Amino acid sequence: MILTYMAQVIRISFMRRLIPGILIAIFVFVVSSAYGFVVGPDGRPYAEPVSYVVVIDAGHGGDDSGAMGRGGSQEKAVNLAVALKVAESLRKHQDIKVLMTRSDDTFVPLHDRAVFANNNNAAVFISIHSNAATSKKANGIETFFLSVDATDDEARDLAVIENAVVTPDVAATLPRNDDIDIKDILYDLTRTEAHHESSVLAESVQGSLCAALGKENRGVKQAPFAVLSGAMMPAALVEIGFISNAAEEKRLLSAKEQAKIADSITKGILDFKKTTSRGWRIVNKTARKD
Numbered sequence: 001m002i003l004t005y006m007a008q009v010i011r012i013s014f015m016r017r018l019i020p021g022i023l024i025a026i027f028v029f030v031v032s033s034a035y036g037f038v039v040g041p042d043g044r045p046y047a048e049p050v051s052y053v054v055v056i057d058a059g060h061g062g063d064d065s066g067a068m069g070r071g072g073s074q075e076k077a078v079n080l081a082v083a084l085k086v087a088e089s090l091r092k093h094q095d096i097k098v099l100m101t102r103s104d105d106t107f108v109p110l111h112d113r114a115v116f117a118n119n120n121n122a123a124v125f126i127s128i129h130s131n132a133a134t135s136k137k138a139n140g141i142e143t144f145f146l147s148v149d150a151t152d153d154e155a156r157d158l159a160v161i162e163n164a165v166v167t168p169d170v171a172a173t174l175p176r177n178d179d180i181d182i183k184d185i186l187y188d189l190t191r192t193e194a195h196h197e198s199s200v201l202a203e204s205v206q207g208s209l210c211a212a213l214g215k216e217n218r219g220v221k222q223a224p225f226a227v228l229s230g231a232m233m234p235a236a237l238v239e240i241g242f243i244s245n246a247a248e249e250k251r252l253l254s255a256k257e258q259a260k261i262a263d264s265i266t267k268g269i270l271d272f273k274k275t276t277s278r279g280w281r282i283v284n285k286t287a288r289k290d
Contacts, residue, residue: 051097055120076105081258114235127238138244141216200234
């Protein structure tokens with residue numbers, strides 16, 4: 001529509017020899033393009049939403065129930081409930097397009113989740129999980145981004161658990177400490193903008209969750225999570241609480257708390273969006289279809 005309007009302005013300007021009119025039209029076009037506006041029939045600019053694709057991944061699903069709560073709850077159900085609420089919250093923003101790797105109790109291979117985000121030119125990929133530990137007292141929130149080396153033993157062990165459903169062919173592509181080629185690849189990855197922004201995304205989501213929920217801040221960590229491997233955009237995996245802790249399990253099953261968690265994750269994504277080229281740039285320019 002903006003091109004049609006421009007053509008009309010230029011035609012009239014030539015007919016009336018209004019060179020300044022042409023210059024003004026060009027100026028309006030450049031400014032409106034840069035700032036996400038188009039010009040209406042009345043000559044007044046109005047906002048045109050810029051698509052910013054966010055892929056929300058509900059961890060586990062189908063035959064893969066994930067961790068089990070002490071009260072019998074299943075992680076896959078908690079993850080999906082929160083993920084659906086995050087999607088609902090994000091869709092209130094007209095400039096954001098939300099896609100989900102699963103929206104029901106379906107099993108989706110870990111590798112396919114990142115590929116789905118890549119193929120849809122996602123700007124952000126967030127995988128939502130509920131934590132578990134042998135200790136009944138373990139609690140709090142932590143957020144991860146991809147790295148060949150885990151931050152600590154707990155992070156490494158958690159990645160092993162979360163990667164347990166990976167098929168052998170995909171497992172062969174995951175980062176291993178004894179694989180120098182993978183190390184070299186991930187070393188190059190750490191120098192890319194997407195990887196740097198993954199750490200920023202993780203910090204933003206972690207900070208938002210801890211500020212809103214007042215739960216123990218277990219920090220932002222790194223680990224070789226299969227679900228994040230291959231993502232070509234800022235990607236993070238958030239553990240929203242310990243389903244193995246009776247008190248936290250009860251909190252995670254509360255619809256009110258789930259909504260609060262979802263709003264906090266949404267805020268973290270929106271805050272991150274503001275820090276990256278005004279939120280317009282899509283990091284993944286060349287989606288892979290492998």
